Amino acid sequence: MSAPVPSAWTPVRRRRFLIFVVALVSFLFCFGVPWELPPSLRDAGLSALSRANIAHLAKSKSQSPPEPKVDEIFGLLHLVTEDVERVLDDVKGLDPTQAINMTVYAGDEKLDWSKTIKKLNKKYPVVVVSKSYCPYSKRAKKLLETYHIQPPPKVIEVDLRTDSDIIKAILGRLTNRYTFPNIIVRGQSIGGSDDLQTLHAQRQLAKILEKAGAVLRDDGSGK
Known part of the structure; x- marks a missing residue:
């Protein structure tokens, strides 16, 4: 009696063959074979879907649209110019030396910051962050008064706020100026009392103020 002939399809070879077949089918499906939705789904208005479309939709859903960039200075100006005073010393974990989320400045309000900035620039084109007892602040405010500005500069006496140290730290970080007064024109610091006097002497201050609206x-000139 002759010995049985061994089969060419050993378990190892069979497993390798199956792996190859699965890999080949997957490759053809992903790269080589176009596919379409069944007619029932195409009739439902979904015929425009494809692998590329589905991948794009999946990617777009996973990525939230970026929030518009807003200068933090406008958040601070919004906070300090509100009719009802809000302070920052009751915000837990606030580090004024680091960038602060705009929601902190908005408080309970849901703000459209683009509209808020336009409103701030129109209502308060000039903001003077001052200290009520500071001679330099008094000198700057007196000079601005001679221009009879409309709308009048918004004066924030920071020393009368309970969060004065926090405001000072934030304003210093944003404008690179840690002393008072700090004159803000449309979100940009033009300096303090001495800077204001220099701009006035050079006849540049009026141009800056008018350009700000x-x-x-x-x-x-006082004449």
Whole structure:
């Protein structure tokens, strides 16, 4: 009796063959064979779907649209110019030396920051962050008064706020100026009292204020 002939399809070879077949089918499905939705789904208005479309939809859903970039200075200006005073010293874990989320400045409000910035620039084109007892602040405010600006500069006496140290730290970080007064024109610091006097002497201050949208009833000469 002759010995049985061994089969060419050993378990190892069979397993390798199955792996090859699965890999080949997967490759053809992904790269070589176009596919379509069944007619029932195409009739439902989904015929535009494809592998590329599905991948794009999956990617777009996984990525939230980026939030518009807003300068933090406008968040601070919104907070300090509100009719009802809100302070930052009751915000837990707030580090004024680091960038602060705009929701902190908005509080309970749901703000459209683009509209809020336009409103701030129109209502308060000039903001003076001052200390009520500071001679330099008084000097700057007195000079601005000679221009009879409309709308009048919004003066924030920071020393009268309970969060004065926090405001000082934030303002210093944002404007690179840690002393008072700090004159903000449309979100940009133009300096303190000495800077204001220099701009006035060079006849540049009126131009800056008018460019910011302020109306001047005088040129600051006092004449």
